[in-house]
Amino acid sequence: MIDAIEKNLLKEVAELDSLPVGAYNIRANGQLAGRSTTANIDIVTKTDKPGIDIFIKPGTKNESVHIPVIISQTGLKDLVYNDFHIGDDADVTIIAGCGIHNCGNGDDQHDGIHTFYLGKNAKLRYVEKHYGEGEGRGKRVMNPTTIVHLGEGAQMEMETTQISGIDDTLRKTSGDLAAGASLVIKEKIMTTGDQHAVTDFDVDLNGDGCSANVVSRSVAKDNSKQEFISRINGNSACAGHTECDAIIMDHGCVLASPQLTANNVDASLIHEAAIGKIAGEQLIKLMTLGLTEKEAEDQIVNGFLK
Amino acid sequence: MLELRHVGYETDDNKKEILHDINLTVQDRFVAITGPNGGGKSTLAKVIAGIYQPTAGQILLDGQDITHLSITERANLGISYAFQQPVRFKGLQVKDLLNLAAGKNTSVNDACSYLSEVGLCARDYIDREVNASLSGGELKRIEIAMVLARGTKLSIFDEPEAGIDLWSFQNLIRVFEKMYEQTKGNILIISHQERILNIADTIVVIKDGHVEKIGPRAEILPALLGSADATSAACSVLTDKVEGVSNK
Numbered sequence: 434m435i436d437a438i439e440k441n442l443l444k445e446v447a448e449l450d451s452l453p454v455g456a457y458n459i460r461a462n463g464q465l466a467g468r469s470t471t472a473n474i475d476i477v478t479k480t481d482k483p484g485i486d487i488f489i490k491p492g493t494k495n496e497s498v499h500i501p502v503i504i505s506q507t508g509l510k511d512l513v514y515n516d517f518h519i520g521d522d523a524d525v526t527i528i529a530g531c532g533i534h535n536c537g538n539g540d541d542q543h544d545g546i547h548t549f550y551l552g553k554n555a556k557l558r559y560v561e562k563h564y565g566e567g568e569g570r571g572k573r574v575m576n577p578t579t580i581v582h583l584g585e586g587a588q589m590e591m592e593t594t595q596i597s598g599i600d601d602t603l604r605k606t607s608g609d610l611a612a613g614a615s616l617v618i619k620e621k622i623m624t625t626g627d628q629h630a631v632t633d634f635d636v637d638l639n640g641d642g643c644s645a646n647v648v649s650r651s652v653a654k655d656n657s658k659q660e661f662i663s664r665i666n667g668n669s670a671c672a673g674h675t676e677c678d679a680i681i682m683d684h685g686c687v688l689a690s691p692q693l694t695a696n697n698v699d700a701s702l703i704h705e706a707a708i709g710k711i712a713g714e715q716l717i718k719l720m721t722l723g724l725t726e727k728e729a730e731d732q733i734v735n736g737f738l739k
Numbered sequence: 740m741l742e743l744r745h746v747g748y749e750t751d752d753n754k755k756e757i758l759h760d761i762n763l764t765v766q767d768r769f770v771a772i773t774g775p776n777g778g779g780k781s782t783l784a785k786v787i788a789g790i791y792q793p794t795a796g797q798i799l800l801d802g803q804d805i806t807h808l809s810i811t812e813r814a815n816l817g818i819s820y821a822f823q824q825p826v827r828f829k830g831l832q833v834k835d836l837l838n839l840a841a842g843k844n845t846s847v848n849d850a851c852s853y854l855s856e857v858g859l860c861a862r863d864y865i866d867r868e869v870n871a872s873l874s875g876g877e878l879k880r881i882e883i884a885m886v887l888a889r890g891t892k893l894s895i896f897d898e899p900e901a902g903i904d905l906w907s908f909q910n911l912i913r914v915f916e917k918m919y920e921q922t923k924g925n926i927l928i929i930s931h932q933e934r935i936l937n938i939a940d941t942i943v944v945i946k947d948g949h950v951e952k953i954g955p956r957a958e959i960l961p962a963l964l965g966s967a968d969a970t971s972a973a974c975s976v977l978t979d980k981v982e983g984v985s986n987k
Contacts, residue, residue, distance in 0.1 A: 650830075678829070717790055718826040720810040721819070722839045722889065732839065736830035 438534050442503040445564040446530030457499040458485055463511045474498055474525075484514035484546075487527075491520030491552060502531040507571050508539020514546045521552035521584075530562040533573040533598070542574040549580070551587035551614075559591045565598025572600040579606040583614035585640065590617045595630065596738065597623060604632045610671075612640030620649040621738045624657035624685070634663040638671035638700065647675040652734050653685030664692045667700025677706040680737060682730075740801055741765040741787065741893055741925060747795030748786050757782045759948045761796070765893070765925045767940035769915060771956075772929045773963070774945040780929045781823055783945060784895050787927075788820040789813040800893065817924070819886045823897035825878040828869045833881055836869060840885040853884040856914055876902040883914060892924035900932045908934045936960055 439461055447453070452467065456474040459467040463483075470476050473493040477486045487498060504511060517527065535541040551557060565573035581589055587610075595602065608616055616636065624630050636645045645665055653659045665673035677689040691704035711733050719729035741764070748758040758779050772780050785791045787798065789810040798806045805813055828836070837850050845853075851861035857880040867873065869881065879902045886894050899911060915926055915938065928935055936942055942959040944952040952959055 712826070714822075714826045715828055717810060718822065719839060721788055721790075721814050722836075722885065723811060723814040723842060724839065725811050732831070732835070733828065736828055736832075736835060739830045 436505070438505050439503050442505065442532030442534055442564070442566075443501055445566075446503070446532040446562045447499055447501040447528055453497070453499040455497045455499070456487075457501075458487075460500075460502045460511075460513065462504055462506045462509060471496060479514060479516075482514050483512060484516070487515065487517045489517070489519045489523050489525055491522055493520065493523040493525055495524065497526040497528065499528045501529070502543055502545065504531070504533045504535070504541050504543055507535050507537025507541060507569055510540075510542045512544045512546075515548070517547065517549045519549065519551045519555045519557055522554050523552070524556040526558045526560070528560045530560075530564070531575055531577070532563075533565045533567070533575070535565070535567040535571045535573050536569040538570045540572040540574060542572075542576070544576040544578070546578045547580070549582065549589070551581070551583045551589060553584045554586040555584065556587070557589045559589060561591070561593045563593075563595040563599055563602070565600070573598060574601045575599050576603045577605075579604075581606075581608035581616065583608065583610045583616060583643075585611045586613040587611070588615045590619075592619045592621075594621045595623070596621070597625065599630070600626075600628050602628075602630045604630070605635075606633070607635040607637075608645070609637040609639055610643040610645065612642055612669075614640060614643045616643075616645045618645075618647045620647075620651075622649070622651040622659060623654070623734070623738060624652075624659055625654045626657060627655070628657040629659075630657075631660045632662065634675070635666075636664070636673070637666045637668060638673055639668050641670045643669065644672040645674070649677045649679075650737060651677070651679045651687065652682065652738060653679065653687050654682045656684045658686045658688075660688045660690070661706075662690045662692070663704070664694070665702055665704075666694045666696065667702050668696045670697060670699035671701070673700070673702040675704045677708075679706075679708040680734065681708060681710055682734075741927075742799040743787075743796065744799070745796035746783075746786060746793045746798060748782060748791055749794050757948050758786065758793070761945075761950055763943060763950060763953065765927055765941075768919050768926060769939045770925065770927050770941045770943065771936050771939035772927065772943045772945055773931055773936060774951065778946045779948040780945050781897055782948075784820060784897050784927070784929060787893075787895060788818055790820075814891075817892040819889045819891045819894045821882045821886045821894070821896045821899060823901065823929075825882040827871060827873070827878070831869050832865070833867050833869060834865045836881065836885055837888050840888040842889075845888065849888075853887045854881075856887055856917065857881070857884045858910055859884070874902075879903055883911075887914070887918060890918075890922050892922060893927065894918065894922070894924065895927045895929075897929045898931070899928065900930060900935060908932070911935075912938055933960075933964065936963070 456471050457469050458476050473490040475488045531543050533541045661677045663675040675691045679687040687708050689706040693702040716729045743763040746761040749756045854861040939956050
């Protein structure tokens with residue numbers, strides 16, 4: 434059964450007020466808390482290790498899968514392997530997310546290893562949100578790993594968000610793209626207090642005409658630290674773009690390390706990185722509209738991460 | 740009514756005097772400030788808005804001493820300021836800025852009317868991010884729309900005509916006239932444009948950090964335009980700019 438704290442976590446990570454329509458798999462405190470499948474989407478528990486296999490039939494259109502994970506016990510370490518098999522020509526949305534409410538002194542940790550196999554011309558929107566809360570001294574730790582294999586002409590858009598409450602995170606994303614495939618990753622991170630976040634992207638552009646765009650926007654407040662590492666390897670006639678745009682505040686620290694490797698003369702690769710504090714003139718503009726400096730700062734940060 | 744009494748401003752770092760003993764009362768509908776570049780016009784606007792604190796003198800708004808008030812406090816007392824170079828914000832949309840300017844969630848209708856006043860189609864702009872994708876002219880008009888949305892008793896515009904050549908001066912002037920009808924406040928416009936100076940009730944010429952001339956338009960404008968051949972730097976700059984525009 435799901436209690437009030439867990440309901441709130443579900444709302445934060447999956448924007449769910451009630452059970453979702455369509456396929457879903459809810460994992461609460463390391464256990465299955467609810468599952469639903471449809472005619473086109475099957476969810477099967479793995480037998481060799483913790484986790485699930487999600488099978489989406491070729492040609493499935495306009496369906497969604499919700500797979501939220503919530504943790505409300507203190508001192509729980511949870512590791513899952515979720516594999517997504519998306520058939521040719523399917524067009525679906527997958528909403529994952531992990532919420533931790535830690536009110537005790539033990540560390541909570543969720544490590545999700547998500548592997549995606551996209552068939553020919555399949556189209557996927559993958560939304561992932563990480564959230565932590567609770568007053569306990571125990572840390573809230575998440576280490577999501579995402580591995581994507583994009584078949585010919587497949588398209589994947591990944592939106593990953595971590596706005597607050599996660600003390601320590603290592604987010605690894607790697608992918609390989611066949612001809613004509615396209616991968617767009619939009620990451621938004623805000624760290625506060627003494628939090629530490631590392632994101633690591635590694636994308637192999639293998640097929641001709643494939644493209645990847647990795648865009649990260651982040652805000653590091655207080656004494657928090659962030660590292661952004663992005664490697665795009667152009668092994669074909671492909672297009673790759675990686676961008677890190679960060680605002681630092683207080684004593685925040687951001688390290689941006691975009692790397693490009695061109696192994697093919699027709700690979701077109703671009704990287705951009707910008708780190709800086711909020712521009713004084715932005716604050717002044719909003720203050721001339723009647724906002725206090727703090728309100729102006731909040732508006733700018735919220736807009737930046739919107 | 741805004742009153743400046745012996746206002747001076749010198750920079751923090753090298754104590755360079757930018758404004759010297761400025762005495763000025765703004766109580767007309769339209770007061771235009773003109774003069775050569777580098778003469779201190781924009782600095783004066785910033786001192787009024789609270790962005791720079793004056794190093795001498797006093798500023799009063801409707802009799803209340805606001806000399807030491809912050810930008811926010813002055814904004815809330817009814818001062819609006821359209822920047823010469825509007826600021827871009829990654830992520831914030833036009834509607835966000837209009838909402839912040841209006842101090843509430845503006846209805847689509849209101850937002851629409853502010854934008855159409857400045858010649859922008861609301862449907863195309865309301866959700867646009869105020870980022871590098873907007874041109875200088877578009878930003879300038881959004882900046883003016885924000886002042887419209889605020890509707891305060893004192894509105895300051897720093898060279899509002901810059902970059903709006905695709906639109907028309909007549910429309911810009913109509914915006915000022917309409918704004919006055921709605922607020923019955925004072926509108927202070929920094930400009931080099933004859934057509935804008937032409938609607939001013941009072942013209943102030945600022946040069947080398949002090950008020951060189953002040954008076955009704957009928958008195959000041961002919962002298963400014965008529966002295967094109969004279970040696971006055973203020974006038975030659977003005978005339979250059981006016982000719983530059985009219986020759987286009």
